Amino acid sequence: MALKDTLLPEFxxxxxxxxxxxxxxxxxxxxxxxxxxxxxxxxxxxxLAQIPRWGRAILEHDHHDLALTGTPPVMLATVAxxxxxxxxxxxxxxxxxxxxxxxxxxxxWALKRGAHLIMSLPRIAALRTFVVHHSIHHRGQMTVYxxxxxxxxxxxxxxTADAWL
Numbered sequence: 001m002a003l004k005d006t007l008l009p010e011f012x013x014x015x016x017x018x019x020x021x022x023x024x025x026x027x028x029x030x031x032x033x034x035x036x037x038x039x040x041x042x043x044x045x046x047x048l049a050q051i052p053r054w055g056r057a058i059l060e061h062d063h064h065d066l067a068l069t070g071t072p073p074v075m076l077a078t079v080a081x082x083x084x085x086x087x088x089x090x091x092x093x094x095x096x097x098x099x100x101x102x103x104x105x106x107x108x109w110a111l112k113r114g115a116h117l118i119m120s121l122p123r124i125a126a127l128r129t130f131v132v133h134h135s136i137h138h139r140g141q142m143t144v145y146x147x148x149x150x151x152x153x154x155x156x157x158x159x160t161a162d163a164w165l
Contacts, residue, residue: 002101003100003102003105003106004097004098004100004105004124007097007124007127007128007132008097008098010095010132011033011097011126011131011132013092014135014136015021015031015052015090015094015135017139017154017156017157018048018086018135018136018139019025019083019086019087019090019141020051020156021048021142021143021146021153021154021156022045022049022082022083022142023026023079023081023083023154024046024123024146024151024152024153024154025041025068025079025082025142025146026151027078027079027148028040028148028156029041029149030042030045030077032149034145034148036116039141042075042076042077042143042144042164043075043144044141044145045082045140045142046073046074046075046076046082046085047138048082048086048101048138048139048142049082049083049085049086049089049111049136050073050085050089050111050134051089051095051130051131051138052086052089052090052092052131053089053092053093054130054131054134055089055093055096055097055131056089056092056093056096057128058123058126058127058130058131059093059096059097059100059104059108059127060088060096061109061111062107062109063109063110063111063112063115063123064110064111064112065112065113065114066111066112066113066118067112067113067114071143072108093127093131097127100123104123105122105123105124105127106123106124107123108120108121108122108123109121109123109126110140111121111126115141139156141164142145
């Protein structure tokens with residue numbers, strides 16, 4: 001079995017689960033934030049929509065330099081815009097992953113800040129960490145935001161407490 005075939009089912013399942021959460025966003029609350037140091041809801045939604053884009057960069061480049069990070073993305077103002085951006089990035093990274101051979105996926109990928117190496121790991125591990133796991137982390141934050149707006153989170157891994165009410 002090819003390495004990409006071990007990651008694709010997980011990628012597909014977690015991206016579908018993330019989309020379910022994004023579909024429930026209360027657009028009228030995009031400016032709301034639970035704490036002064038937290039993302040506002042629209043900012044978190046934009047971040048979740050952008051995370052899959054990192055996968056393509058991981059697959060196409062051998063490193064990312066935090067010292068060269070450009071301007072942050074423009075905040076998306078509607079649920080439709082969030083879903084459109086998310087879907088486009090998921091399609092792009094999935095297509096790029098499908099083209100990768102095992103040797104390419106095992107090549108080292110590095111996260112740097114200028115000349116300082118922060119970490120180095122195989123490209124497939126970087127993709128899993130910075131795209132799949134990172135999405136899960138922020139998706140969890142978003143489910144709390146939803147709950148704080150009295151919106152039931154979707155049953156991502158089975159039933160939620162809402163099924164018992």
